[in-house]
Amino acid sequence: xxxxxxxxxxxxxxxxxxxxxxxxxxxxxxxxxxxxxxxxxxxxxxxxxxxxxxxxxxxxxxxxxxxxxxxxxxxxxxxxxxxxxxxxxxxxxxxxxxxxxxxxxxxxxxxxxxxxxxxxxxxxxxxxxxxxxxxxxxxxxxxxxxxxxxxxxxxxxxxxxxxxxxxxxxxxxxxxxxxxxxxxxxxxxxxxxxxxxxxxxxxxxxxxxxxxxxxxxxxxxxxxxxxxxxxxxxxxxxxxxxxxxxxxxxxxxxxxxxxxxxxxxxxxxxxxxxxxxxxxxxxxxxxxxxxxxxxxxxxxxxxxxx
Numbered sequence: 691x692x693x694x695x696x697x698x699x700x701x702x703x704x705x706x707x708x709x710x711x712x713x714x715x716x717x718x719x720x721x722x723x724x725x726x727x728x729x730x731x732x733x734x735x736x737x738x739x740x741x742x743x744x745x746x747x748x749x750x751x752x753x754x755x756x757x758x759x760x761x762x763x764x765x766x767x768x769x770x771x772x773x774x775x776x777x778x779x780x781x782x783x784x785x786x787x788x789x790x791x792x793x794x795x796x797x798x799x800x801x802x803x804x805x806x807x808x809x810x811x812x813x814x815x816x817x818x819x820x821x822x823x824x825x826x827x828x829x830x831x832x833x834x835x836x837x838x839x840x841x842x843x844x845x846x847x848x849x850x851x852x853x854x855x856x857x858x859x860x861x862x863x864x865x866x867x868x869x870x871x872x873x874x875x876x877x878x879x880x881x882x883x884x885x886x887x888x889x890x891x892x893x894x895x896x897x898x899x900x901x902x903x904x905x906x907x908x909x910x911x912x913x914x915x916x917x918x919x920x921x922x923x924x925x926x927x928x929x930x931x932x933x934x935x936x937x938x939x940x941x942x943x944x945x946x947x948x949x950x951x952x953x954x955x956x957x958x959x960x961x962x963x964x965x966x967x968x969x970x971x972x973x974x975x976x977x978x979x980x981x982x983x984x985x986x987x988x989x990x991x992x993x994x995x996x
Contacts, residue, residue, distance in 0.1 A: 703932055704929070704944045707925045707932070707944055708947050709920075709924065710921050711925035711926070712951025712955060713921055714791075714917065715791045715955075717920070717921070718779050718917070721910060721914075722910070723910050724901050725782075727896065727903050727906070728775075728779050730889070731906065731918075732775070732914055732918050733888055735914055735917075735919075735922075737885055737886060740878060740881055740923075740927075744878050747876070749875075750879060752876055752879040760875075764871060764880065765887040766863075766867060767884045768886065768887025769888070769891050770860040770867070772895065773891075774860040777853040777854070777857040778853070780853050784847055784849055784853070785847040790851075792973075793828075793851055793854035793855050793858060794855075794861065795828055796825055796855065797865070797945055798943060798945075800858065800862035801865055801938050802818070804862060805869070805937060805939050809869060816983065817939070820982070820983030823979060823980030823983060824943070824946040827946075828973065828977055830972055865929070865941065866938050868880065868884070869938035869941075872931075877930060881926075929942075929945075946980065
């Protein structure tokens, strides 16, 4: 007989998470606030909702059994997430949405390496093939931005692309730590610690760099709230929920679909109006094929285990 964990199918949660994270790029692009300010407000609004969930569910009681080692891991995950947000928010304003969300979604290969070393979770050949195909598609999407900005200065798109890559590395660390802790702790007790550490780190970064966090106009507040509800709670929290039931490199596959969603939204929103090129459409098809291949391998593997 299957255990409850094996019977659970996080597919619908991952689909909702993909929808949530797809709004991140366009919303950040619409904001005129400093990248650090965006991240601070985003996490602040998110923590209000997380705090209510902790009180309602009573999961805050799980912190009583938290070991010093586990607390250190949760705080490290929050710090990695803080640097991820800073680097990625900055990259969005330096390069195109398609290039930024594509490069930051190159997390699965990094997650695979970290998971294999520290979690002893190794993907199948079919999963690796699907991830590799999706990564190739992601690179195809980013090619036009690289060509367009060849020879630009250090403050141009090249720096934006580099920041997006660094954001991918820190996100991979964050997801791998989440996989380790979510097997023991509930979703709200875990994200309460992780998001709290992230917010504290962002506040310290803003203080050191003397970034003005207040006041903010109503338009910016609305954008920050949208980032908290969509990309943060629906997106990140949904992915963290799935980490309890699936390896980090499988859950992380969903971020490879973000360039498709973000690029479509970037084209539809009038104030952004970034029409995807033929290369973006081609790359998106390749990404989707890779995700389907890897996901089907994962489903087959889970069925075989059952």
